[in-house]
Amino acid sequence: MPFNQKPQKFNAKINTVTIGTGDKTVTLGGNSTFPFYTFDAPTVNTPKVGVEISDLGLEALPEGAKAYYEGCTTMADIAKKAAAMEGADFVALVLEGGDPNGEDKPVEDLIAVVKEVADAVDCPLVVEGCKNVEKDSTLLAKVAEALQGRNVVVMSEKEENYKAVGAAAGLAYNQIVGAESAVDINLAKQLNVVTTQLGINAQNIVMNVGTACAGYGYEYVVSTMDRIKGAALGQNDNMLQMPIITPVASETWGVKEASASEADMPEWGPQDERGIDMEVMTAAADLASGSDAVILRHPQSVAAVSKMIKALA
Amino acid sequence: MALSGIQIFKLTPKKNCKECGCPTCMAFSMKVAQGAMKIEQCPHMSDEAIASLSEATAPPMKTIKIGAGSEEFSLGGETVMFRHEKTYVSKTRYAVNLCTCMDEAAVDAKLAEIPKVDYERIGERMYVELVNVKCAEGADAAAYTALVQKAAGLGRTMILECSDPEIAKAALEVCKDSKPVLNGANPSNYEAMNAVATAAGVVLGVTGADLNERYDTVAALEKLGNKNLVIDVTGADVKETFANAVLVRRAAIKDQDRTFGYPSIVNLVALAKGDLHLQAALASLFTMKYGSIIVMEQLTYAEALPLYGLRQNVFTDPQKPMKVETGIYPINGADENSIVLTTVDFALTYFVASGEMERSGVPINLVISDAGGLSVLTSWAAGKFSGTTISKYIIENVEPKVKCRKLVIPGKVAVLKGDLEAKLPGWEIIVGPREAVQLVKFLKDLQ
Ligand code: SF4
Numbered sequence: 001m002p003f004n005q006k007p008q009k010f011n012a013k014i015n016t017v018t019i020g021t022g023d024k025t026v027t028l029g030g031n032s033t034f035p036f037y038t039f040d041a042p043t044v045n046t047p048k049v050g051v052e053i054s055d056l057g058l059e060a061l062p063e064g065a066k067a068y069y070e071g072c073t074t075m076a077d078i079a080k081k082a083a084a085m086e087g088a089d090f091v092a093l094v095l096e097g098g099d100p101n102g103e104d105k106p107v108e109d110l111i112a113v114v115k116e117v118a119d120a121v122d123c124p125l126v127v128e129g130c131k132n133v134e135k136d137s138t139l140l141a142k143v144a145e146a147l148q149g150r151n152v153v154v155m156s157e158k159e160e161n162y163k164a165v166g167a168a169a170g171l172a173y174n175q176i177v178g179a180e181s182a183v184d185i186n187l188a189k190q191l192n193v194v195t196t197q198l199g200i201n202a203q204n205i206v207m208n209v210g211t212a213c214a215g216y217g218y219e220y221v222v223s224t225m226d227r228i229k230g231a232a233l234g235q236n237d238n239m240l241q242m243p244i245i246t247p248v249a250s251e252t253w254g255v256k257e258a259s260a261s262e263a264d265m266p267e268w269g270p271q272d273e274r275g276i277d278m279e280v281m282t283a284a285a286d287l288a289s290g291s292d293a294v295i296l297r298h299p300q301s302v303a304a305v306s307k308m309i310k311a312l313a
Numbered sequence: 314m315a316l317s318g319i320q321i322f323k324l325t326p327k328k329n330c331k332e333c334g335c336p337t338c339m340a341f342s343m344k345v346a347q348g349a350m351k352i353e354q355c356p357h358m359s360d361e362a363i364a365s366l367s368e369a370t371a372p373p374m375k376t377i378k379i380g381a382g383s384e385e386f387s388l389g390g391e392t393v394m395f396r397h398e399k400t401y402v403s404k405t406r407y408a409v410n411l412c413t414c415m416d417e418a419a420v421d422a423k424l425a426e427i428p429k430v431d432y433e434r435i436g437e438r439m440y441v442e443l444v445n446v447k448c449a450e451g452a453d454a455a456a457y458t459a460l461v462q463k464a465a466g467l468g469r470t471m472i473l474e475c476s477d478p479e480i481a482k483a484a485l486e487v488c489k490d491s492k493p494v495l496n497g498a499n500p501s502n503y504e505a506m507n508a509v510a511t512a513a514g515v516v517l518g519v520t521g522a523d524l525n526e527r528y529d530t531v532a533a534l535e536k537l538g539n540k541n542l543v544i545d546v547t548g549a550d551v552k553e554t555f556a557n558a559v560l561v562r563r564a565a566i567k568d569q570d571r572t573f574g575y576p577s578i579v580n581l582v583a584l585a586k587g588d589l590h591l592q593a594a595l596a597s598l599f600t601m602k603y604g605s606i607i608v609m610e611q612l613t614y615a616e617a618l619p620l621y622g623l624r625q626n627v628f629t630d631p632q633k634p635m636k637v638e639t640g641i642y643p644i645n646g647a648d649e650n651s652i653v654l655t656t657v658d659f660a661l662t663y664f665v666a667s668g669e670m671e672r673s674g675v676p677i678n679l680v681i682s683d684a685g686g687l688s689v690l691t692s693w694a695a696g697k698f699s700g701t702t703i704s705k706y707i708i709e710n711v712e713p714k715v716k717c718r719k720l721v722i723p724g725k726v727a728v729l730k731g732d733l734e735a736k737l738p739g740w741e742i743i744v745g746p747r748e749a750v751q752l753v754k755f756l757k758d759l760q
Binding site: 001002003004005006008036037038039101102131212213214215216217218219220222223226227230254255256257259267268269270273274276277278280281282283284285287288289300301303304305307308311312313 | 395396397429434524525527528529532550551552555556559560563564567568570572573588590591593594595596597598600601602613614615616618619620621622623625626627629660661664665668671672750751754
């Protein structure tokens with residue numbers, strides 16, 4: 001008696017969101033199965049990999065990544081090199097220098113960086129804020145304006161600033177809104193509800209449902225994403241059917257497993273390897289739980305994760 | 314799977330004799346369905362009815378034990394597909410691969426490398442629990458047995474990857490007491506392999522060209538009376554292997570197909586030999602989705618730190634938050650004169666906060682008292698992180714050990730400042746930031 005394979009069919013699907021313009025676009029979502037369940041139905045769009053670059057340049061990068069960008073002196077150089085990375089589908093610019101508790105760069109300076117990057121590459125773009133909700137309200141509105149016509153994702157729209165960020169990105173300048181919530185299905189849904197109530201089309205929203213590094217409360221990420229995908233597909237909840245973009249690098253490179261030097265922790269071995277594996281394993285877990293795109297930093301992580309995606313497709 | 318009261322009722326004698334203490338057989342059946350009574354409490358139940366009931370109420374996936382003594386591990390026994398439904402019960406276990414195809418120097422290097430990873434993380438010992446010993450095509454019994462014997466010296470539970478019954482028999486002679494897994498039964502050898510595995514009293518791993526072959530082989534082995542099995546789901550490529558891992562688990566849990574109700578083995582060496590970063594990605598993937606044993610080419614600190622952290626997170630009770638031990642945690646080489654910071658024992662809070670404190674480079678005595686494993690605001694609201702609990706802990710445990718009298722409390726409980734000043738005479742109470750990300754700047758400014 002052979003094995004009776006029962007497929008798990010859903011009548012709902014994740015929204016399809018296309019980022020970028022012209023012939024250099026990427027499309028997220030569109031699938032009606034749990035991640036990589038090709039045996040239930042073919043994958044419509046495979047998950048995508050973004051390369052994170054920062055307005056602060058290369059200084060904070062791990063050694064191996066620094067080596068990859070060697071010779072780059074301007075943000076335009078860095079952006080070009082990021083876009084050319086093996087396995088890269090899009091570039092994600094993080095405007096961390098805007099943080100009032102950090103460099104506190106003025107908005108105009110950051111917009112200049114955004115423009116320089118956008119002019120240098122024709123690949124799809126994702127822009128993340130500086131983590132400070134007040135600063136992001138003005139900063140991200142200006143980003144949306146500066147990149148009009150490029151169909152970018154403006155991330156970091158939060159509960160506290162969704163009106164300013166959402167309205168500018170989603171209504172005034174027709175960008176894709178990246179709604180960010182903190183690892184909770186209800187918070188994710190609530191933000192999508194209020195964002196659509198602004199008049200933004202649900203098809204123009206992607207979610208960052210919050211993330212963590214493997215080992216650091218990661219169980220909340222798994223269960224949040226499992227439940228979101230379950231509700232989106234199983235209950236046809238159209239306020240949870242937005243594709244998920246997960247910034248991975250910003251979580252993984254700061255933890256001590258990745259940031260402790262080999263001199264401090266000789267038994268742990270080479271720092272670059274630890275950082276890559278932390279980034280790769282966290283990203284793989286995100287993808288297994290339901291991320292439609294991940295944002296990574298190290299070229300070897302980008303290569304490995306995109307290889308895994310291709311192998312599973 | 315739980316049976317409904319009606320299904321159980323169909324099996325009762327329907328005498329309504331009340332001997333079980335229930336007014337009717339139906340009432341009794343409802344109680345059994347709820348788990349309030351046991352089916353044996355009806356004296357008139359036939360043996361067949363009891364047998365069919367215990368079959369129907371048996372867990373969908375068997376718990377299989379491998380290894381011996383301190384190196385014994387339970388695999389499987391899962392009841393759900395997602396961790397938010399109910400706790401996953403048996404952690405994924407990781408094996409490093411050895412092979413007769415490796416030269417002696419390579420084998421020795423691996424054997425030296427494996428024990429290096431050994432550390433503790435939130436009360437759990439993290440080390441390479443398993444060793445996979447592969448018998449490559451063409452290797453003879455003497456060569457394989459020699460390698461198995463050498464590997465056994467590590468004292469870790471082994472998986473013997475070998476599909477030749479004669480060679481397996483010879484190898485088991487030298488290691489069967491440590492209860493390794495014999496992985497290599499397939500449609501053409503299962504009878505002989507079954508004889509070898511049962512004679513040695515070890516778990517048998519089943520493989521095949523596709524899921525049908527595995528399914529039929531498991532069914533045939535069960536017919537022979539062997540239910541001490543694991544299923545090697547490793548297919549020709551990554552895609553097929555992932556499909557196998559999910560389909561086997563789903564058939565068992567969701568569709569109650571007990572033939573596939575066994576733990577799984579995923580061999581990443583077979584899928585991505587030489588590509589360590591791809592193996593890292595896949596180890597994570599199969600930890601998330603249904604690998605009971607994962608075989609890898611190497612497991613150094615680079616792989617172990619993220620992988621064991623991930624596993625520790627995924628295999629937790631979704632209802633019960635992870636707690637860290639109470640105590641004084643010196644950070645950045647803190648001594649008795651270093652400033653004191655306090656927060657709750659919720660593991661996530663601890664990790665995020667201590668990570669930021671480490672980044673600041675400032676020496677700190679991080680004090681964790683019992684807050685019920687809840688976050689700052691939740692434990693404060695529940696009265697488990699209050700002026701009383703904090704001051705009591707400080708007086709009893711911190712004052713004898715730390716000379717510094719500066720205490721930083723989380724910004725979210727700034728309201729406790731006055732109460733703490735009253736309860737901790739001699740201490741300067743400082744309100745810290747509300748979010749951990751602001752700690753680095755706060756601590757640097759404080760200096
Ligand atoms: S003892 Fe058995 S037969 Fe008698 S009432 Fe209870 S369930 Fe029915």
